[in-house]
Amino acid sequence: MAAPKKLTFLERSSYRRRRIRDVMRVMPIAGLLLMFLPLLWPKGEGSGYFTSAALIYLFVLWVALIVIAGVLARYLGIEPDSLPQQDKR
Amino acid sequence: MVSFQFLVFVAVFYVAFLFVIAFAAERSAAKGKGKWLRSPIIYTLSLSIYCTAWTFYGAVGYAARSGLEYLTIYLGPTIVMIGWWWVLRKLVRIGRMHRITSIADLISSRFGKSTSLGVMVTLLMVVAATPYVALQLQSVTQSIAVFSQSAGQGWVTDDLDRATLWVAVGLAIFTIVFGTRNLDANERHHGIVIAIAVEAVVKLFALLAVGIFVVWGVAGGIGPTLELIDKSPIAEWDQHSGRWVGLTFLAGAAFLTLPRMFQVLVVENADENNLLMASWAFPLYLMLMSLFVVPIAVVGLDRLPAGSNPDLFVLTLPLAEGQSFLAIFSFLGGLSSATSMVIVATIALATMISNHIVTPIWLTSKGAGAMVSGDVRQLVIGARRLSIGGVLLLGYVYYLLSGGSAALAAIGLISFTGVAQILPALIGGLFWRGATRWGAVAGIGVGFVVWTWTLLLPSFGPDAVVPAAVFDNGPLGLRYLRPYALFGIDGIDPQLHAILWSMILNTTIFFVVSVLTFPQPLERLQGAQFVNVFEHSQGARAWTQSTAEAEDLLVMAQRIIGAGEAQALFQREAQLQGKASYLPDVTPDFVAHLERELAGSVGAATAHAMVGQLTQGVSVSVEDLIAVADEAAQILEYSNRLEAKSAEQERTALQLREANEKLTQLSIQKDAFLSQISHELRTPMTSIRSFSEILRDGDMTADQTVRYSGIIHAEAVRLTRLLDDLLDLSVLENGQVTLNMQRGTLRDLIDQAVSATGSGQAMAIKRRPAEENVPLYTDVDRLTQVFINLIANAQKYCDGEKPVLRIVTRQIGGSSVVDFIDNGSGIAKQNQQVIFEKFSRLTDARKAGGAGLGLAICREIMTRLGGEIAYLPGQGGAAFRVVLPPAS
Incomplete structure (x- = not known):
């Protein structure tokens, strides 16, 4: 009944999974910041920045996020340690 | 040109097709063959109800009016989806653990299964969803109207209203049939989910088909399309930053809190692993849905006559280009978007209404004992069916009242802002144990009021609900309460203004009230369960x-x-x-x-x-909570005790093992000794008998007679000594001995012992007489006997080349000890255990010439005297320590 001990050091594969989870956590934040990036562009008539450029930028970003999310999902599976360990009622 | 009848035929055929698929799925699930119904692909496709008619038609209109801003509506959910690890994972786990049936149920459960909170959230959701449902009905009607116009049968308003009514009735029937078939314990609707998945595919392909046609068929490829965009009215990059950020946030929030999204994300979720695929596949779906929106918008603006409704470009563009079948496909896509949203939204709302409003009211009205008399099942299903009808009726009435004129995008955003008021309570409830029911009630309440005042009511236009004067001067002349300029801050975009103020006030009040109030026991219990859902899952x-x-x-x-x-x-x-x-x-x-x-x-x-x-x-009660905690603590303590006990038992077992070994060894020795003692007794007896026989026969010299009788005497003495020893030991052991207490000094005793053993010739004895001046009051004779025994032992057994016995006296812990240390090879560890036992003798009996009783007698004597004798290991030879009895 003692509280499950948290290991300080993990073997290689578990370590890798943890880092994948870190990437998963960071990705939405990074994605959000990148989505806001075009807001820093100069605006209005004669600025030289066009909707078409923003359109291409945003869709490329979008595809990149999807691809990364897909790769991470493939690598991760659902990790066993997040499932209920006991008392499956 | 398509005939209008043909369109109606296609629509009816399509709906019939959906009915068939839904029935098939239900049957397959009922037979237990519906494993594929729970696959991640179906789950991902069912999420697509996020893309309603608002997306299908509205996104193009939105893009034509405001450029890329429409993207925020899809970027927000993309972030939520790829960040599923943060919120969705927990939400889904909680939903499954606690059998959550709706977003209202989630909030109510988290905050102590509160009925009032359930009612509140339900009402908010119904109010927020009604315009949205109206929007879907309107979009279907408008799209039919487009065809009737192009077929030359212009509809008047009455026709439109009637068509809308029929659409609503049809949707109600479908939803009631498949949405309330069973009152399932886990609230999943396979028929509906599969129908939605099919519709998801249809609407995606319809929009892609129109997009591909527009880009490659009309504009002439990607390059020309981009040029067209650069020439269009939305060419300049002129995005309002605040709206961009605000709407992205809003869309992400609404994605979590919309009742229909919650229904498919959490309630209909059959397997947590489905999230893994949805995390990338659903953003992909959203991306594809948004891909051709801008091209369609700019081509529409370019080709169609000025003043055409951009919300309907998806339909009117193919029609104008003479692509009737593409237009029909597109129409089906729009129909799919609208119907799937309405179906799921009405189910979600009906579940909330029946669970959080009708049943509680019925329960209260019946009072105690209702449980065993009334038929709750029929009541709940009946309430749900009525609610489905009711929600659709509300939508229809709203459609009639609003006149179906407002731009689609605006209605959608109003609805989004409304449902987003749940977000602080939801996120707070999931991650913060300190969130309380009163905090949630106050936060949601304030958010609801601010949303109604700054966005919902003004959306009907000046003088519709809110008089125009109030917009300028505030209610009752309170200028800081103007709907578009709360607290007197002018000039914020109205939509952004509403999001900003409602969320800020909502969150602040939620937090402050939560901190100030104290949760009830059930609330605390549920709070811990929700927040720590991954830690203790029972x-x-x-x-x-x-x-x-x-x-x-x-x-x-x-x-x-x-x-x-x-x-x-x-x-x-x-x-x-x-x-x-x-x-x-x-x-x-x-x-x-x-x-x-x-x-x-x-x-x-x-x-x-x-x-x-x-x-x-x-x-x-609080006491029970504490009892539960105590119980856990007790269990912990008990297990600690068990651990300690088991360690103790291990030690005992070790001791027992040692004792057992000793016993076994002793028993072997005893057997050996018995044969030996018989031998010991027999040897003198034999010589006594033989020599006495010789004597009896006579015929001997006097010399011989003397010698033989001498032998007989010596043997008899030996025999007597042996028997004396045995008797002595027996007397000592039985405690029958009487001690003859006298005064003396240690030195005298040792002197006596040394001289008695005749030592000093074969063995050197080293002493320090000065230290031996210890006064004693004890049975001096007995103690001397012990010393004699020890010295004699050393003489007998010491195998050193030049045997030396050191007799060292010292003071240890208040009592005097005398160590007898020789320079032999000592006693092996395994034998140290047994040397004090009776009959134990380590070396050959002949050589020793004793019966192995000496040390046993010594120990008995020392015990009687109140002292101690022990083997002292690690002295470079055999060493015995005698702890002298206290002098007084």
């Missing part, structure tokens, strides 16, 4: 000793989840408890389990109230 007990009868509970459960399922549940539980009967014991665990099962049908608050009626409200 259900906490919300019930203490129950007074309910199992039979009453069964009757009630049957009325809610149906006879078959209820009986199966009870039997399963009885089996778990190890009982053969159908009725389990009413343990708190069982009651909690039952409540959770019932919550899957009627929501947590209602289930709690119903079980509460039967158990006479014996719910959990």
Whole structure:
């Protein structure tokens, strides 16, 4: 009944999974910041920045996020340690 | 040109097709073959109800009016989806653990299964969803109208209204048929989910088909399309930063809190692993849906006559280009978007209304005892069917009242802002144990009021609900309460203004009130359960000793989840408890389990109230909570004690093993000794007998006679000594000895012993007489006997080349000890155990010439005298320590 001990050091594969989870956590934040990036562009008539450029930028970003999310999902599976360990009622 | 009849035929055929698919899926699921229904692809496709007619038609209109801003509506959910690890994972786990039936149920459960909070969230959701439902009806009608116009049969408003009514009725029938077929314990609707998945595919392909046609068929490829964009009215990059950020946030928030999204994300989720695929596949779906929106918008603006409704470009563009079949496909896509949203939204809302409004009211009106008399099942299903009709009717009425004129995008955003008011309570509830019910009520309440005042009511236009003067001067002349300029801050975009103020005030009030109030026990219990859902996954007990009868509970459960399922549940539980009967014991665990099962049908608050009626409200109290904590602590302590005990037992076992070894060894030695003692006794006896026989026969010289009788005497003496020793030991052991106490000094005793053993010739004895000046009051003769024994032993057994015996006296811990240390090879460790036992002798008997009783006698004597004798290991030879008895 003692509280499950948290290991300080993990073997290689578990370590890798943890880092994948870190990437998963960071990705939405990074994605959000990148989505806001075009807001820093100069605006209005004669600025030289066009909707078409923003359109291409945003869709490329979008595809990149999807691809990364897909790769991470493939690598991760659902990790066993997040499932209920006991008392499956 | 398509004939209008043909369009109607296609639409009806399509709907019939959906009916067939839904029926097939339900049948397949009922037969247990519906594994594919729970696949991640179906799950991902069902999420697509996020893309309603607002997306299908509205996105193009939005893009034509405001450029890329429409993207925020899809970027927000993309972020939520790829960040599923943060929120969705927890949400889905909680939904499954607690059998959550709706977003209202989630909020109500988290905050102590509160009925009032459930009612509040339900009302907010209904109010926010009504314009949205109206929007879907409107889009279907408008799209039909487009075809009727192009076929030359211009519709008047009455026709449109009638068509809308028929669409609503059709949707109600479909939803009632597939949405309320069963009052399932886990609230999943396979028929509906599969129909939605099919519709998801249809709408995606329809939009892609139109997009591909527009880009490559009309504009002439990607390059020309981009040029067209650069020449269009939306060419300049002129995005309002605040709106961009605000709307992205809003869309992400709404994605989590919209009742229909919650329904497909959490309630219909059959497997947590589905999230893994959805995390990338759903953003992909959104991306594809948004891909051709801008091209369609700019080509529409370019090709179609000025003043055309950009919301309908998706339809009118193919029609204008003469692509009738593409237009029909597009129409079906729009129909799919609208119907799937309405179906799921009405189911979600109907579940909330029946669980959080109708059933509680009915329960209150019936009072106690209602559980066993009324038919809850029929009531809940009936309420749900009525609610579906009611929600659609509300939507229809809203459509009639609003006149179906407002731009689609605006209505959608109003709705989004409304449902987003749940977000602070939701996120707070998931991640912060300090969130309380009063905090949630106050936060949501304030958010609701701000949203209504700054966005919903003004959306009807000046003078419709809010007089125009109020916009300028505020209500009752309070200028800081103007709907578009709260607190007197002018000039913010109205939409952004509403998001900003409602969320800021909502969150602040939620936080402050939560901090100031104290949660009820059940709230704290639920809070811990929700926030730490990944740590302890077992259900906490919300019930203490129950007074309910199992039979009453069964009757009630049957009325809610149906006879078959209820009986199966009870039997399963009885089996778990190890009982053969159908009725389990009413343990708190069982009651909690039952409540959770019932919550899957009627929501947590209602289930709690119903079980509460039967158990006479014996719910959990702070004391129980503390008791539970104590119990855990006690278990911990008990296990610690067990651990300590088992360590102790191990030690005891070790000692026992040692003792056993000793005993075994002794027993062997005893056997050996018995044969030896007989031998010992026999040898002198034999010589006595033989020599006495010789003497008896006579015929000897006097010399011989003297010698032979001398031998007989010596042997008799030896025999006597042996018997004396045995007698001595026996007397000592039995405690029959009387001590002859005298005064003396240690030196005298040792002197006496040394001279008695005649030492000093064969063996050198080293002493320090000065230290031996220790006064004694004891049985001097006995003690001397011990010393003699030890010195004699050393003489006998010391195998050193030049035997030396050191006799060292010292003071240890207040008592005097005398160590007898020789320079032989000592005694092996395994033998140190047994040397003090009777009959033990390590070396050959002949050589020793004793019976192995000496040390045993010494030990007995020392014990009698109140001292001690022990073997002293590690002295470079055999060493014995005699602890002298205290002098007084």
